[in-house]
Amino acid sequence: MKVVNWLRSRQEERELAYWLAIVAYEKSDHSFNNRVYLLYLILFFGVWVFVTLTFFASGGALLFKMINPEDPVQVALLVEILLLGFWSLYSTWRAVRRCPVLFSEEDGLLLSQTPIPRPNIILRWLLMPWLKSAIPFWIIAVTLGFSLAEVTMPGAMGANRIIEYLGFGVRSWLAIIPLHLILYGYHWSLGVVRLSSRKKQQHWIWVMLVFLLLVWFVLAQSAFMHHPIFSSILIPFSMGFDNAFQWLWWIAGWMVAWAVLVFLYRASRNFSLSRAVQQTSKELLINTALQYGITQIAAQEKTQRRLGVERRPSRIPAVDGPGILLWKDLLQSHRTFRLTNVFNWLQIFVLLFIIPVLPDLGSRGLVIMWWIIQLARISIQRLRSDLAVWPVIRQLPISTKKFLLYDFGLCYFLEMLISLAGFFLGGAMFGAQMPGFALLIPGMIAAIFSAAAFDVIRRSNSGLLLNGSVPELSAGGILLGILVAGIPLVLLVAITSGLGMVLAFTLSLGLAYLAFELAAYAFRNLNHERMF
Amino acid sequence: MPSHLVVKQLSKKYEKFVALAPTNFELMGGEITILSGPNGSGKTTLLSCLAGLIPPSSGTVNVMGYDLYSDEVEVRRRMIYVPDVPRFYLELTAWEHLRFIAMANEVGKTFEPQAERIMKKYGIWGAKDLFPHHYSRGMRLKLGLALALIRPFDVLLLDEPTSALDIEAVKILIDELHSLRDNGVAILLTTHDPGLIDQLADRRLLIRNGEIKAE
Numbered sequence: 001m002k003v004v005n006w007l008r009s010r011q012e013e014r015e016l017a018y019w020l021a022i023v024a025y026e027k028s029d030h031s032f033n034n035r036v037y038l039l040y041l042i043l044f045f046g047v048w049v050f051v052t053l054t055f056f057a058s059g060g061a062l063l064f065k066m067i068n069p070e071d072p073v074q075v076a077l078l079v080e081i082l083l084l085g086f087w088s089l090y091s092t093w094r095a096v097r098r099c100p101v102l103f104s105e106e107d108g109l110l111l112s113q114t115p116i117p118r119p120n121i122i123l124r125w126l127l128m129p130w131l132k133s134a135i136p137f138w139i140i141a142v143t144l145g146f147s148l149a150e151v152t153m154p155g156a157m158g159a160n161r162i163i164e165y166l167g168f169g170v171r172s173w174l175a176i177i178p179l180h181l182i183l184y185g186y187h188w189s190l191g192v193v194r195l196s197s198r199k200k201q202q203h204w205i206w207v208m209l210v211f212l213l214l215v216w217f218v219l220a221q222s223a224f225m226h227h228p229i230f231s232s233i234l235i236p237f238s239m240g241f242d243n244a245f246q247w248l249w250w251i252a253g254w255m256v257a258w259a260v261l262v263f264l265y266r267a268s269r270n271f272s273l274s275r276a277v278q279q280t281s282k283e284l285l286i287n288t289a290l291q292y293g294i295t296q297i298a299a300q301e302k303t304q305r306r307l308g309v310e311r312r313p314s315r316i317p318a319v320d321g322p323g324i325l326l327w328k329d330l331l332q333s334h335r336t337f338r339l340t341n342v343f344n345w346l347q348i349f350v351l352l353f354i355i356p357v358l359p360d361l362g363s364r365g366l367v368i369m370w371w372i373i374q375l376a377r378i379s380i381q382r383l384r385s386d387l388a389v390w391p392v393i394r395q396l397p398i399s400t401k402k403f404l405l406y407d408f409g410l411c412y413f414l415e416m417l418i419s420l421a422g423f424f425l426g427g428a429m430f431g432a433q434m435p436g437f438a439l440l441i442p443g444m445i446a447a448i449f450s451a452a453a454f455d456v457i458r459r460s461n462s463g464l465l466l467n468g469s470v471p472e473l474s475a476g477g478i479l480l481g482i483l484v485a486g487i488p489l490v491l492l493v494a495i496t497s498g499l500g501m502v503l504a505f506t507l508s509l510g511l512a513y514l515a516f517e518l519a520a521y522a523f524r525n526l527n528h529e530r531m532f
Numbered sequence: 533m534p535s536h537l538v539v540k541q542l543s544k545k546y547e548k549f550v551a552l553a554p555t556n557f558e559l560m561g562g563e564i565t566i567l568s569g570p571n572g573s574g575k576t577t578l579l580s581c582l583a584g585l586i587p588p589s590s591g592t593v594n595v596m597g598y599d600l601y602s603d604e605v606e607v608r609r610r611m612i613y614v615p616d617v618p619r620f621y622l623e624l625t626a627w628e629h630l631r632f633i634a635m636a637n638e639v640g641k642t643f644e645p646q647a648e649r650i651m652k653k654y655g656i657w658g659a660k661d662l663f664p665h666h667y668s669r670g671m672r673l674k675l676g677l678a679l680a681l682i683r684p685f686d687v688l689l690l691d692e693p694t695s696a697l698d699i700e701a702v703k704i705l706i707d708e709l710h711s712l713r714d715n716g717v718a719i720l721l722t723t724h725d726p727g728l729i730d731q732l733a734d735r736r737l738l739i740r741n742g743e744i745k746a747e
Contacts, residue, residue: 303622310661313627324635332623389619392679394585396636397608462586468619524604525587 001120007110008124015128018291053143053169060147072151073241076144078224080176081237083140085216088183092212095191099276101125102284108277118271122192122264126185134180138173141240145172148241175240178253185260189267195279196270296388296470303336311335322398325406329382333410345418347374352422352441356432361493368489369482371419375445376452376481379411380473383453390465400524404516408449416445436492436501443508447484450515452477457522465526484511536561536687536718537582537611542591544577544742551577553743554591559687559718564709564732567722569739575722576616578739579689582720583613596686609637611687616695618676620664626651626675627660630682637683650678653704670696677705688712690721694728706731 017027023041026034064072094100101122103111111121149168153161190208222234236253239246282301289298316334318327351371358364386393386407396403419441427433455477460470488508492500537559544552552574559565567575580586582593584600584607593600595607620629627647634643651657654674659667664675673696680688694702709719709732723729729736738745 300622304663304665307623307663309666310663311625312661313625313631318631318635318640320635320638320640322636324632324640327635328621328624328632331628332621335623385621389621391583391585391613391615391619392621392633395583395608395612396633397605397638398636399605462580466580466585466615466619 001116001124003114004111004116004121004124007107008128012128053139053146056143057146057150060143061150064147064151072148073238074224076148076172076241077234077238078220079144080141080240081216081219083137084179084183084237085220087137088187089209089212089216091183091187092190092209095187096194096209098191098283099195099279100129100188100191101276102129102280102287103273103277104284105277105281108274108281112273112277117269118273119265119268121273122188122268122271123261126188126261126264130181130184133184134177137176137180141172141176142169145169145240148172171242171245172240174245174250175236175253178250178257179236181257182253182260185257185264189260189264192264192267192271195272195275196267295472306338307335322402322406325398325403326410329407329410332382332385344374344378345414348378348415349418349422352419353426355423355437356426356430356434368486372444372448372481372485373478375415375419375448376473376478378415379408379449380452380456380477382407382411383456384470384472387456387460387465387470388468390462390468401516401520404450404453404520404523408453412445412449416442419445436504437489439501439505440488440492440508443488443505443512444485446512447508447515448481450512450519451481451484454515454519454522455480457519457526460526462526480515484515487511534561535559536596537720538592538594539582540592540594542578542581542593543589544574544581544586545589550742552581552588553741555744557737557744557746559720561686561716561718562713563734564713564719564721565735565737566729566733567720567737567739567744568724568729569722573739574742575739576691577742578744579613579615579691579720579722582689583611584608585613610685611689612680612683612685613689614673614676614680614691614693616673616692617669618672618679620672620675622663622665624663625661626656626664626667626678629664629675630678633679634682639683643682647678647682650681653708654678654701668696670698670701673697674701681708686717688717688719688721690719692722692724694723694725702728 013027020027023045025038025041061072064075067075091100103125145168146165149165153164219234219237222231235246235249239249282305286298286301289295289301314331314334316327316330318324348371351367351374355364355367358367383404393403398406420438423434423438423441452473455474456471459474464470485508488504488511491507492504494500495503535558539555539557541554541556542552543550543554555578567578569575577586581588582600584593584604593607595611598606598610600607620626621632624632630647630651631640631643634640634647639646648657651660654677656667656671656674656678659671664672667675673693677690677693693705697705706728709721713719713734721732736746
């Protein structure tokens with residue numbers, strides 16, 4: 001067991017070190033100055049958290065007054081029950097699909113070959129994930145408590161009443177700790193039981209979900225209707241919001257939490273560590289990659305998971321030659337389509353839709369800048385996925401320019417159509433026509449695409465590309481996009497006559513051509529020592 | 533047979549480290565050349581430079597009369613490189629990869645029977661609709677070979693092609709390489725396998741610390 005403790009404590013320390021590193025605290029530095037800095041950090045963040053929560057609490061108090069000024073406790077109770085209910089249902093759903101106890105492949109290698117009792121491992125693994133899950137609920141509970149204080153404490157607030165004010169938050173916090181632990185232990189137990197079960201029948205999971213839904217519905221209903229029969233079952237939830245804290249109920253809550261943990265311990269006896277590693281190592285990898293900002297690996301793992309194992313051959317028609325790149329693009333877009341994609345496209349539409357109603361050049365400029373950033377981010381996705389398979393694309397018998405043209409083609413036309421649709425619809429609805437700007441859109445989009453491509457290609461390293469590592473779009477690429485798309489706009493604004501329009505249009509096309517040539521040159525000479 | 537590939541003064545440096553010293557050699561059509569040498573001696577670097585995947589520090593590569601850097605498209609029509617760890621698109625199945633490569637090389641009309649034949653030959657027909665990231669390393673290598681064989685070429689570069697293959701697949705590959713050689717293809721492959729060298733080598737090149745010597 002010492003080994004498990006040692007291993008897990010190292011992981012917990014690493015996790016803690018990550019958060020401390022964000023606030024520039026070096027854990028391994030034992031100097032006096034560093035200790036003083038830690039003290040300063042604790043004090044600073046203590047005050048900062050308190051001030052932030054009181055700020056949120058004033059918003060919460062307004063909400064209480066709006067919804068039910070007579071009985072704000074009821075609103076707080078309802079909010080807490082709904083939050084715990086939705087979270088519990090979602091976590092149950094997740095627990096029955098994938099083991100909630102996350103193990104990395106390294107954990108599997110180190111632990112699965114040892115005879116250490118599985119229940120000990122499971123319980124030792126609980127602490128950190130429970131804390132990470134509990135903290136948001138603690139914050140919400142304390143905010144609700146402070147909100148109640150703002151509503152119920154009469155008179156002006158002063159330093160002399162701070163203890164009373166804090167009391168509201170502390171009571172809410174104390175009350176939610178055992179409740180959250182009970183639910184968290186239950187989710188883990190469910191996941192562990194499911195993983196240990198060799199039976200494929202899982203109809204009981206649906207029964208349990210429906211039962212849970214009913215329980216939470218009854219609780220919410222009781223809180224909403226003040227039902228006398230069920231009011232006593234609400235005490236564990238409402239005691240944090242009462243002036244007199246019900247210690248007996250609280251101790252009872254801890255006893256239930258203890259019982260749930262005992263159940264988890266007993267249920268883990270047949271826990272299969274290797275199956276858990278199989279199910280969860282990818283999830284842990286994605287979480288870690290995201291935490292450390294390695295978005296490419298995280299996105300890749302997510303895509304692999306979403307795609308599944310196999311697909312029947314696509315029926316999208318294909319043509320010989322460079323046109324096959326369009327087929328590939330369509331296929332990739334179709335298979336990786338998600339709601340977030342719609343959101344991204346919608347942003348492009350809305351940004352140009354609102355341009356006619358914006359009152360001045362400054363606000364229009366800001367919106368156009370945001371539009372350019374969005375376009376650049378979207379446009380570069382396909383090129384990045386192509387660069388990740390460098391040996392495949394580098395060996396295609398397609399010239400560099402054709403490759404880039406076909407690679408951009410689909411996305412370019414979509415972005416142009418959506419931008420123009422948004423712009424013209426906005427103009428028609430709000431009655432402001434700006435034909436000059438509409439004329440510039442095709443050239444601007446092409447310039448933004450090319451600038452973003454140039455940036456990614458320029459920073460690519462062929463040695464790293466062979467391993468599938470492609471750089472992200474940098475701030476420099478976005479700035480270049482703003483520059484090549486913005487210059488024609490400035491000209492359009494500066495010379496308001498028809499001549500200005502013609503000049504700006506010509507310049508937009510010229511800059512797009514230049515940026516494209518630059519991207520093609522960079523692609524042809526990728527990572528060449530003689531390039532730049 | 534004329535020279536299919538001519539390498540002149542090709543070198544690769546990473547700052548001061550010489551990965552590949554200036555090198556000259558030729559590959560003849562209808563000949564299998566084996567490049568061998570210890571780990572880290574520069575075999576993969578040489579093949580990557582020849583395939584245009586990494587730029588050399590100096591020198592020229594000429595394939596069937598076309599320069600690798602100024603006539604890229606023509607060279608790519610004639611030369612193919614199979615890395616030891618091939619990479620694939622996440623979103624395309626194995627079958628769709630073959631289709632993509634065949635059609636990009638404008639041999640789409642004969643693609644289906646050809647792809648079926650190759651996949652069956654290498655034993656990956658049953659997994660044709662799987663995404664390659666679910667393939668084992670050996671299967672990935674077979675798919676990499678299939679992607680090369682689905683299209684026409686005059687020069688074939690293979691980096692440790694048998695490193696992850698089963699015995700059956702190695703036999704098939706040896707037959708395939710013999711057949712390609714008989715059809716006039718110039719083949720350069722790296723390997724550590726003495727058995728493979730004995731069975732395939734018409735000519736041997738030895739590389740050590742980035743310097744190539746003919747044996």
